[in-house]
Each structure stands twice: as structure tokens, then as C-alpha cells.
Amino acid sequence: GNSVTQMEGPVTLSEEAFLTINCTYTATGYPSLFWYVQYPGEGLQLLLKATKADDKGSNKGFEATYRKETTSFHLEKGSVQVSDSAVYFCALPPRGGSNYKLTFGKGTLLTVNP
Amino acid sequence: GAGVSQTPSNKVTEKGKYVELRCDPISGHTALYWYRQSLGQGPEFLIYFQGTGAADDSGLPNDRFFAVRPEGSVSTLKIQRTERGDSAVYLCASSLTPSGGPDTQYFGPGTRLTVL
Numbered sequence: 001g002n003s004v005t006q007m008e009g010p011v012t013l014s015e016e017a018f019l020t021i022n023c024t025y026t027a028t029g030y031p032s033l034f035w036y037v038q039y040p041g042e043g044l045q046l047l048l049k050a051t052k053a054d055d056k057g058s059n060k061g062f063e064a065t066y067r068k069e070t071t072s073f074h075l076e077k078g079s080v081q082v083s084d085s086a087v088y089f090c091a092l093p094p095r096g097g098s099n100y101k102l103t104f105g106k107g108t109l110l111t112v113n114p
Numbered sequence: 115g116a117g118v119s120q121t122p123s124n125k126v127t128e129k130g131k132y133v134e135l136r137c138d139p140i141s142g143h144t145a146l147y148w149y150r151q152s153l154g155q156g157p158e159f160l161i162y163f164q165g166t167g168a169a170d171d172s173g174l175p176n177d178r179f180f181a182v183r184p185e186g187s188v189s190t191l192k193i194q195r196t197e198r199g200d201s202a203v204y205l206c207a208s209s210l211t212p213s214g215g216p217d218t219q220y221f222g223p224g225t226r227l228t229v230l
Contacts, residue, residue, distance in 0.1 A: 006156075043118060043221035044157065044205065089156050100147065100209075100219070101170065104156025 001095045002027040004102040006105030010045045013080055021108045023064075023090035026040050033057075033066055033073040034102070036089040044089070047075075116140070118222035120206050126228045127196055130131055135191040135225045139208030146189050147219060149205040157205055163189060196229045203227070 007022035025033065035047040035057070048057035050066035050073065057064050062077045075088060090105040119138045127133050139146050145164055149157035159173040165186045174180075178196075183189040193200055203226050207219040 041223060043223045044207075045221065046219075091156070100145070100162055101159045101173070102157075104158075106154060106156050 002031060002092050002103055002107040004103065006090045006108055007108055008106065010109040010111060013110070015082055015112055015114050016079045017112075018112070019075070019077040019080045019084075021088055021090075021110070023073045023075065023105060025071050025073060025090075025092055027092060027093055028095045030066075030068060031092050033064075034091040035062070035064055035075050036104070038087040038089070038107070046072075047088070064109070068078045079093070080110075082112045082114050085110055085112045117209050118206055120204075120222040120225050122225060123224045124228075126230065128230050129196060129198060130195050131152075131229075133196055133227065135204050135227070137189045137191070137206030137208075137222060139187065139189070139206070140191050140210075140220055141181055141187075143208035143220075144186070145209045145211065146183060147153065147207040147209075148189070148191050149207065151203040151205055151224070153202070157190050160191070160204075193227075196227075198229045201227055201229045 004025045030053050032051045034049045036044050037047045038044045048059040050057040051067040053066050055066045064073050064075045087107045087109050089103045089107045094103055147162050148160040150160055151157045157191045161181050162170040163183045166183055178194045180192045203224040205224045207221045209218040211218050
């Protein structure tokens, strides 16, 4: 079935540093890909998505490009802020549809220090 | 407007006990989902409701787990004879669109269950 492998954390950066969180996927076909974020004490939120190969999803200064050649969907941000401290999850739907039923990576904890 | 709420936020119980976890979805959302997030893992799908009925319960790990949504709004996840391995954060999500894609799901903050 479809799966994601996500860079293990934790990741600790200083404010204004460049962020990359790696995510690679194994999938049949080209399913939509997602990044979710979980801020401390809050519910999981969709951060961005890409629905087809070569698409770039972006939101709140974060970007991720759906690269079929490398089966990757790495999350990047040029200049992180303390408020970006959270757990980030890469996700995709399972093989065969059921688009509501996501498969998540293990999550990467990001801490940004002032 | 109010988001998805879950109660209690934390629940500590003893092995073998019965627990109920509650989810209040966003008003008007017909679809409701439960996920389980074990320590160091991403959320795993448990069950999906469309209205009052369970449309997909393939993620429930065994028959100790059961969920209901009798009036198509609030849902309760019930766990019988709890085991230490049931310790996790239980997440609820709701969406307006029936079997909507994941980008339409709004998540609650979760209930942290600890089984001693």
C-alpha cells in the first residue's frame, strides 16, 4: 500500500534559519500529497497540499514540491519563526481511493529558538 | 465559530477498565472521523461516520473498540477492558463534505488516554 517515510526529528533551529523536513513516498500512481502541522495544544491542521506531480503547495511561507522523479515532497521554509515550533506530518491517501483515510508519517518535531 | 471539541482532554484509567471519549464536531458537519496517535507515530485511522452510521470501521483494532453517533452529531468512542497498549492520543475530525478528502477535515485537540 501507499506509505510515507519522514525525516526523524527533533529538529532545532534558530529564528530565521532555513528549514527542510524530508518526506519520501511509495505509492501506486500519483496520489495527492499533504503536509499537516500540529501546534502545541491544538488540533492537527492542513498546512499545504499538492494534487499532482510537479505541483507546488504553499502556505504561511512553507513550500513543498511534488517530485515524482525522486518520489519526494520535502517541506521547506526560508526563514523560520518561533511560532513555527510544532510537529509536522507528511501524509497521503491509501492505495485504492478512500481519500478520507490518510496515512501519516511519524511526524517531525520542530523547535525554533529566538 | 466553534471548532471540533473533545472531552476529556486527558483520561487516566487502570488496565481492564471501560472508558468513553467524546467528540463534538463542527455544527452541520455530516462526516466524522476518529484517529489514534500513539507516541512517536502519526495518526492512524480508526473509523468514519457519515451521519449516524459507520461507513468505514476498518481501522478499529479489535472488538474492544466501538464508536457510536446516535443523532448524527456527537460521537463517543468506547473502549472496553482497556490495555496499556491503548494508551495514545485519540483524535476526532469532522468535515462538511461526505467522505470528503483529507483537506476538508477539521481536527480536534485530542484526548490523551493513559492506561496504567
